[in-house]
Amino acid sequence: MFDYFGTLTPGLASGRVAESMSRVATALDVDPIRFGAEMKASWVERSTGALGDSLTTLAEIGRRCDPGPAFDLDAAHSLRMRDFADMAALRPVAARVLTDLSSMVGLAVVSDCPPELVELWATLPVSALVDVAVLSAREGVKKPAPAMFLRAATRLDVEPAACLYVGDGGSDELSGAQAVGMKAVRIVGEGDLYVHDMEEGSDHPEITTLTEVASIIERV
Numbered sequence: 001m002f003d004y005f006g007t008l009t010p011g012l013a014s015g016r017v018a019e020s021m022s023r024v025a026t027a028l029d030v031d032p033i034r035f036g037a038e039m040k041a042s043w044v045e046r047s048t049g050a051l052g053d054s055l056t057t058l059a060e061i062g063r064r065c066d067p068g069p070a071f072d073l074d075a076a077h078s079l080r081m082r083d084f085a086d087m088a089a090l091r092p093v094a095a096r097v098l099t100d101l102s103s104m105v106g107l108a109v110v111s112d113c114p115p116e117l118v119e120l121w122a123t124l125p126v127s128a129l130v131d132v133a134v135l136s137a138r139e140g141v142k143k144p145a146p147a148m149f150l151r152a153a154t155r156l157d158v159e160p161a162a163c164l165y166v167g168d169g170g171s172d173e174l175s176g177a178q179a180v181g182m183k184a185v186r187i188v189g190e191g192d193l194y195v196h197d198m199e200e201g202s203d204h205p206e207i208t209t210l211t212e213v214a215s216i217i218e219r220v
Contacts, residue, residue, distance in 0.1 A: 001107075001108045001109070001110050001149070001152055001163055001164065001165045001166065001177070001182070002107070002108070002109055002110070002130075002165075002166050002167070003109075003110060003111060003165075003166065003167030003168060003170065003173055004088075004109050004110075004111035004113065004117070004126075005087075005088075005111065005113070005170070006167075006168035006170060006187075007166060007167050007168050007187050007210075008090055008091060008094045008098075008109070008126060008210070009087070009088060009089060009090055009091060009094075010091055011168065012087055016087070017087075018036060020079075020080075020083040020084075020087070021035055021036045021039060022036075023079050023083070024058070024076045024079050024080050024083070025065075025076075027072050027075040027076035027079055028058075028062040028065065028067050028071055028072070028073070028076045029067045029068035029069065029070035029071045029072070030062055030065035030066065030067045030068070030071075031065060034065050035061070035062075035065050038061050038064050038065055039061060042061060042064075044142065046114040046115070046137070047112045047113060047114055047136045047137055047142045048136055048137065048139075048140050048141060048142055049115055049118075049136075049137040049138065049139075049140055050140075051115075052115070053115050053119065054077065054080070054081065054114070054115045054116045054119055055073070055077050057114065057115055058073065058076060058077055058080055059073055062076065080116065081116060081119075081120070084116040084117070084120065085120055085123075085124075088117060088120060088124060090125060090126055091210065093209065093210055093211060094126070094210055095125060095126075095129060097210040097211055097213065097214070098126070098129040098130065099129060100214060101213065101214060101217070102129065102131075104214070104217060105217060106131045106132070106156040106157075106158065107129070107130040107131050107132070108130060108131060108132035108133070108134060108152040108155070108156055109126065109130050109132070109133045109134070109135075110134045110143070110148055110149060110152050110165070110173075111133075111134070111135050111136065112136045112142045112143050112148075112170070112171045112173075113135050113136055113137055114137055115137045117135055117137065118135050118137050118138045121133060121135065131155075131156060132152055132155040132156055134148055134151050134152045134155070136148065139151065142171065143171040143172065143173045143176050144171060144172040144173055144175060144176025144177075144179070145176070146176070146179065146180050148176070149163075149165065149176060149177050149180045149182060150180055153180075153182075159181075160180045160181040160182050161181045161182070163177075163182040163183070164182065164183045164184075164185065164213075164216065164217060165177035165178075165182045165183065165184045165185070166184075166185050166186075166187055166207075166210075166213055167184070167185075167186065167187065168186065168187050168188075169186050169204075174186055174204045178204075184204050185204060185205050185206070185207055185213075185216060186204045186205070186206045186207070187206075187207050187208070187209075187210065188206050188207070188208050
């Protein structure tokens with residue numbers, strides 16, 4: 001099982017996220033700093049689908065920021081979806097690793113995500129490379145809730161103890177996976193990344209590249 005953002009994708013640099021939010025805020029005619037703060041504050045709502053689909057979610061966040069007369073939801077939504085698709089691009093090595101692993105084991109993505117990823121999922125190359133996608137905005141619950149990990153195991157038709165979870169440590173995911181009996185491995189990121197609830201100080205084994213996962217599976 002793999003986390004998505006920061007694991008199968010490169011880590012999202014905080015500056016890149018801020019630039020995207022600034023573009024969207026401009027189209028909504030709201031203050032970019034306030035918009036960024038509202039996006040961060042609404043993470044639990046967005047990542048559990050509580051605000052609806054991507055369009056209605058963006059409309060609600062914009063409303064909370066007191067938009068000006070040039071408010072253009074359609075333009076803002078187009079920018080948001082374009083930028084999100086760019087940020088959802090896989091690491092260069094990820095497709096090859098997933099293809100190789102698919103001949104050895106069942107594969108799942110377990111991701112905390114806003115509705116944008118749910119709506120884009122079928123268009124992304126990763127959707128054809130994994131057997132199961134447990135996406136928080138569709139599931140109505142987020143990591144580290146046991147349900148996220150257990151649903152993935154159930155849909156793969158395996159016991160949690162037979163699962164290896166790989167993630168960067170966002171959303172306290174490593175401890176969450178371990179709590180339901182899974183083995184957990186951290187992929188180490190670099191730089192100033194945009195991550196929610198990064199798990200610190202854990203003693204989970206670490207890897208620096210996805211190509212190391214196959215050797216771990218062979219050992220366990």
